[in-house]
Amino acid sequence: MGASGQSRVLGQELSVGKVSDSGTPPPYLPTDTSRPSPADQIRFIANVERILAEGSFVATYKYALLVALVELAIERGDDSNRELVLPIHDIADKFAELYWRQAAPYEADGVSSRGLVLHQNQGRQASAISRLVKLRNEMQGSRSTLAHARRSADWSPLVGQMRSLLKSMPLWRLQRVGHEDIRFLYEPGPGSDYITLLPGVACHLRERAPLIRRLAETEWLRFVLSLKQNQPVLGRAVGLSEFLFGSSRAALSLKVSKPLRELQSGQCFYCQGTLSATAAVDHFIPWSRYPRDLAHNLVLAHGACNSRKNDLLGGEPYLERWVKFVSDHDSDLLQLGTEAGLLVDRATSVAVAEWSYGHAERVHAEVWLGGKDYGHLSRNWRELLR
Ligand SMILES: [Zn+2]
Incomplete structure (x- = not known):
């Protein structure tokens, strides 16, 4: 492989060193620079469809994880068959960003929910989301932007909590479909603080980013609409969805x-x-x-x-x-x-x-x-x- 590929991997190690608190950067990975075939791409999309259609969902985390992987592949991957090592910390950081917007009290068409924040999981609101809501509440008015939040002292512990959430569930369940483990996106490691996108995956995610994002967001929306806890706020929208598509x-x-x-x-x-x-x-x-x-x-x-x-x-x-x-x-x-x-x-x-x-x-x-x-x-x- 060429020197540019090598510097990319090295650059990644540098950024890993900065953001990770685990100490060891991932090892250098041997890589294949050819592109995945069209048949590979079709198989890949079929698998994404499977995790969305057949996977079991008790929360929206798996949708957020898929969107986070798409974004990271766009930001750090390339259009080759290379593997891509991602620190779980960085996925957690994306997670916090994705949920930041959703941690605001629901409001649409001038109708306010009187401060209610939408639930993202069955049962009690996940503590990581509650913490995000709290941080949002503490940052009043014009200062409650994502950029301000990222600069606050609370952001890093929040990302830490998101990381625990990711490790405890969605990361190891995303690729479970029904009763099978179809590992087509990533493998755990190297070490406990990284995952490795399998050869060609970053390329597929980049190539099909709009489609995958749209699929994930549609299912995410459907899930939020279906949660009982959200019905007092979304009652009318639930009725509409049922009316239009149910x-x-x-x-x-x-x-x-x-x-x-x-x-x-x-x-x-x-x-x-x-x-x-x-x-x-x-x-x-x-x-x-x-x-x-x-x-x-x-x-x-x-x-x-x-x-x-x-x-x-x-x-x-x-x-x-x-x-x-x-x-x-x-x-x-x-x-x-x-x-x-x-x-x-x-x-x-x-x-x-x-x-x-x-x-x-x-x-x-x-x-x-x-x-x-x-x-x-x-x-x-x-x-x-x-
Ligand atoms: Zn029967």
């Missing part, structure tokens, strides 16, 4: 539960156990993948089966059962859908299933196999749709 599940359940129960002989579509009075209407192809209520895409399931399946596709035995179900009950589903005022289109329902399973196979998505079992599709799923 499924009216309550109304749906009222209209189709009874006829579906009859078609399924009172059994859960998935485990085939007896359904109790309170069953859940399940979108066979999850709403998150295809947000339209097609009559043929609805089945009735136990609440527990429904929530274990969550936003995943059912495994091949379920696909096989569904294909048989919609073909055996085509005219019943037509009638049920028409009476409930739903869209009825079996051909489209099957086409949507084909698209969704095809996508899941390509990105190697996890599927639900029943109970607490999860796995992957084989190539045979296509046969089931013939």
